[in-house]
Amino acid sequence: MSQQEPLEVKGLRKQINRGKNSLAKQFHLVRKSRMKLWQNALYILIGVVVALAIGAAILTSLDISAIDYYSDMFTIGLVGNAYPERAIENFLVSYVPLLITSLALALSFKMRFWNIGGEGQFLIGALTSAVIAIKFPGLNPYLMLLLMSVVAMLCSGVTGLAIARLKTKYNTNETLATLMINYIALYVVTFFGETKADWNFFLRTDSERPKFTSFTKMPFVEIGDFHLQISVLVTLLIATGIWFYLRYTKQGYEISVIGDSRRTATYAGMNVKRITLRTMFTSAALIGLAGAFTASSSGCISTNITNNVGWTGIIVAWLSKLSIPGIVLSSFLITILQFGCRSASSLYPSIDSHFADLLQGLILFAVLAADFFANYKVVRIMSAGEKQEEQHEDKKEVES
């Protein structure tokens, strides 16, 4: 091919290549010396402020007071709310599944097992737990929640186990396998949701159009007007448990060794296959539990039940650098962002939820960029000639 190219083109290509090389030679990404936590946080704060400023410019152009908008957003609509306890309940209801899913994903990510099947595992958990709730409506609510959780964890965990088994036995790509399960699970739920038939106990019987039936909701603790769902307490226990597991147990240590190097783990006599299977089962089972909790707290299932936690959880896990307290915090902040954006956008008829999504995207992007620049710097590497010149100048300065 290159022989047929006219000479000028050849010359141009050479120039371009040279340009590329020189550019790559000139600029390098260099990891900064370890940042202190508050320095990192400062970078992120600045990123958020920049994103909010862009959002404010858009709001102002729509003739909406950015101050009013942001005040409603950051208070998740609590100020001037006639039912603030409901807002907090709903906040917790979206926080719980995101937190559990992010924790579970972090477990497998620590092992460098790329479980991106959170959505699918969540749906499997929700669907199977709904079977229990619909088939045994008379059960004691606590017993029902327990049964729903166990069934969801088993079914979802087995799916994870199967994928891990494929990986350990045939070295299949777990990213693809977990991703594909997402769509299979979604369409299975859609199938049950849209097929009107006598056997389909998932649907309401009194409805002309197909609609998922309702079932008993999760029990809650009453604190005045506020209803604290059991799942919130269980989730906090789980978060503590995982933190302890990763930090203080032998199994947790094994996970991090495999994450660092599979060969080292094998050399140290660890059964890598066994640990992979065990960890992936736990990860998928926990996500299934999040699905059961969501089904139980809404008393119904739907194809939208995941609220995208399988995807958002990945962002949360990475933003927190797989640290468990970090995940607890950042999933809290992201839920505030999601919840607050939605609450604020409802007040203005000219603003729809697409703006809320845009603002969320801006902020997340800014946070990721800020995190990047907090840890890396772009360094220009000088050519030999430039270096000499600079040294020369330095000398001059010293002399003077």
Add this chain to the structure above:
Amino acid sequence: MRSILKKMLGVALAASLCLGAVACKKKDSKSDFKVGAIYINSQNDTSGYTYAHHKGITTAMEAAGLSVKDDLIIVDNVPEDDEAVRAAIDTLAGKGCKIIFGISFGYINAMDAAAKDYPDIIFSHGTGYLSNDTNFNNYFGRIYQARYLAGIAAGYKSLELGNNNIGYVSAYGTEYAETCSGINAFTLGCLSVNKDATVHVYELNTWGDIEKERQAAQILIDTYGCCVIAQHCDSAQPQLVAAEKGFFGCGYNSDMAVDAPSAHLTAPVWNWNVYYQLAIETARDDAKNFMSKVGNYYGGLKENFVDISPLTENVPAPAATAIATARELMVKGEWDVFSGVALSFDASGNMTKSDVALVTNDGTEIVAAGGASVEDGVITGSMNYFVAGVIQEQ
């Protein structure tokens, strides 16, 4: 480096102070009466289902003397998921809404449950079938009446063209009473003018798929030789296809003469604002008697809740007279579409009434000759047959 950090710290501090100050400021509300709405799509859509409802609500609010900017609170893009709908309802209730409209069918469970938890708020559910005695109703309309009128226009067009094949692109067929009653009413309208007409129905099995809607219209014209294409689907694609091929059509939901001026005859349309104004004004002025005054709303031509868009120049002249006659009968309540009395119109639009049984396309008699109209519950809930004259192609 240190000075840069200091500057950054300053900026960050100033920003957080601003945010802190902001958080303390309360929003002042201008009116006590707030309207809440839960949409399946965005209020900034420029066509389609949510657009039609949003236009209805804003028109109604202006007519009722409320400010859309200050008094309308919307949670949009709410999926048909009980938890998402519940969160939307809680948001709207928290912001002080006195009436909450949910426009999509799948909101039914959540609205039913919320009506019990918020007894002081009125819940109004479009296309649903649940209600209670105090604060939860549903609303829908006799769009079949408008479809009958559109059928008359299509019937005259088919006579003029000398082609008895009429096409109908429908989201669903007998699975839903809503689509089924629409097809039947349109067919009876066609037959009242052209006794030999056949309505070829092409089902899409989805409520919104632009590509399928387009293909269905092409097949109806190319394979079945249809000269008029009616539709029960969201986009104007069937009308555009009819225009491209030099044929005609009846749109739906909005006056699709805008989209396909050379093809369009008339479209059955909803005047959602008629209901919304009634509901909003009643909820504001006499909330206690909402259920006795408004109740489960099922408006028709009489209430001007449904209608057809203005007849275009493509419609043969006698159709206007025939449509006016049929409309008057329905407005006065003297006659309705699914009864044992059939109307027939001659070439100049004169009407004759005769007792004819309502029969399905497999020969089953639904209403005996001269019998009364089927009940509303059948039209909204259990109609699952096609009348004689309909052929289901797909």
